[in-house]
Amino acid sequence: MERAALLRRLxxxxxxxxxxxxxxxxxxxxxxxxxxxxxxxxxQHIDVRLTADDGYQAQRSYSIASAxxxxxxxxxxxxxxxxxxxxxxxxxxxxxxxxxxxGPVGGYFVWQDSPGGPLLLIAGGSGIVPFRSMLxxxxxxxxxxxxxxxxxxxxxxxxxxxxxxxxxxxxxxIDVSLTFTRTQxxxxxxxxxxxxxxxxxxxxxxxxxxxxxxxxxxxxFVETAAELLVGIGQDPARVRTERxxxxxxxx
Amino acid sequence: xxALDGNAxxxxxxxxxxxxxxxxxxTCAGCGAASRLGQAGVYRGAATVLRCPNCESVLxxxxxxxxxxxxxxxxxxxxxxxx
Numbered sequence: 001m002e003r004a005a006l007l008r009r010l011x012x013x014x015x016x017x018x019x020x021x022x023x024x025x026x027x028x029x030x031x032x033x034x035x036x037x038x039x040x041x042x043x044q045h046i047d048v049r050l051t052a053d054d055g056y057q058a059q060r061s062y063s064i065a066s067a068x069x070x071x072x073x074x075x076x077x078x079x080x081x082x083x084x085x086x087x088x089x090x091x092x093x094x095x096x097x098x099x100x101x102x103g104p105v106g107g108y109f110v111w112q113d114s115p116g117g118p119l120l121l122i123a124g125g126s127g128i129v130p131f132r133s134m135l136x137x138x139x140x141x142x143x144x145x146x147x148x149x150x151x152x153x154x155x156x157x158x159x160x161x162x163x164x165x166x167x168x169x170x171x172x173x174i175d176v177s178l179t180f181t182r183t184q185x186x187x188x189x190x191x192x193x194x195x196x197x198x199x200x201x202x203x204x205x206x207x208x209x210x211x212x213x214x215x216x217x218x219x220x221f222v223e224t225a226a227e228l229l230v231g232i233g234q235d236p237a238r239v240r241t242e243r244x245x246x247x248x249x250x251x
Numbered sequence: 252x253x254a255l256d257g258n259a260x261x262x263x264x265x266x267x268x269x270x271x272x273x274x275x276x277x278t279c280a281g282c283g284a285a286s287r288l289g290q291a292g293v294y295r296g297a298a299t300v301l302r303c304p305n306c307e308s309v310l311x312x313x314x315x316x317x318x319x320x321x322x323x324x325x326x327x328x329x330x331x332x333x334x
Contacts, residue, residue, distance in 0.1 A: 010265050047262035061259045105261035107271035108289030219254070241290060243256040 010102050012049065017097045018072060023160045026079045027126060028090050029065060031072045032099060040064055042134035043110035043214070043242075046075065046103035050085055058084040063129040063216075063242075064104060067136030073101075076160060078126040109214065109242045112137070117145040117212055120204045122195070122225050124152050124217025128160050130242065131216065135168055148175045150203045152195055152221070155183035177203040195221075200228050207233035212240075219243040257288040260299060263313060264288065267320045270332075277301075278329035281308030285329070 015032035022028050042064075049059040066074035079090040093099070111119070111134045121131045128151055138147060153159050159178070169176040179191030179199065191199060205211035213234060215225045222243045230236050257264070257273055264272035273289035284305035291301040291310055301311040303326075312323040324330065 009269065010262060045258065045261055059262075061262060102262055105265050105271065106258055106273050106289070107261075108273035108287050109258050219256075241256070242258045243292075244259065 012100050012102045015099050015101050017093055017095050017099060020095060023076060024158055027076060027160055029074055029076045031074045034073045037073055039068055040104035041068060041110040041112055042137040043130040044104035044106045046101045049100045050088060060085040065129050065132050067133055067140055069140045076129045109240055113141060113143055118205050118209055119145055119147040120211050120213040121149045122215040124221035126160060127217030132161055146173050148203060150177045152179045152181060154181050156185045195225055197228055200232060212238050214240050216242040255293040257291040257293055257301060260293055267322055275330060275332045277310055277327050279303040279308055279310060280326050280328040282306035
């Protein structure tokens, strides 16, 4: 056991950018070809390291957006105004460029086929990224675990993976609920407010279904959602959270 | 307000411990609450500081210098991997 752990030592490797997809005005998906990628689980991360000409290094952790079965490793990166790493990844990186990375890492905020469900996924803003990996995995293994996704964004133009999510929502097992907290699409008659008790009761599962919940988004968003769920009677041990800081207002 | 959580330093923790630690249960020496390290608040400055999600006490301080990691775990009364 000790020996096996040592053999799986985490090392930096090089991926090559093969495609870049613009998701929103400040978010891009970067697809990488990583030779000898050992596979990953939905919800895991990679660390990305940039090295400046003077040797200064900065590294950040990004959720993997692609499914374990996908040929390429994808991350979706949101540009942070004061970021050291994200502006380069979103604005400068081009197909053909190389990127230093290591991973996959993480074992807490992950979903395979088990633990089972039903599943409730709650995303705020770019907190949707690990759920794309989990949902793609769910589809690729033909999982029968019922999933409900509640995705909160400020405005329609902030919606990441719009078409893919709408396609997934046609599946019997996957329900998608959206809330637009600031600006709504024309003719929208769905949720138009921040997540609250009533929204979680309507879009989530009854505590008696013993759901497993994953929440990802800015810190305040995640803490609000987790507190609301516990208030509804969800078992706190069945609520897994990932907080990535975030900027400005809540989505 | 917490900027990040322990999930964001999964790579650093794995480098230090040789395995995933985000699902490991750390017991706070301050309040006695046990929580997954992935849930701990993470603050990054000259050092990386993990704080208890229950009482905000410092659980762990990690410094990285010249490829060497130094870890202070005085704030942990226990650390185990429940599998």
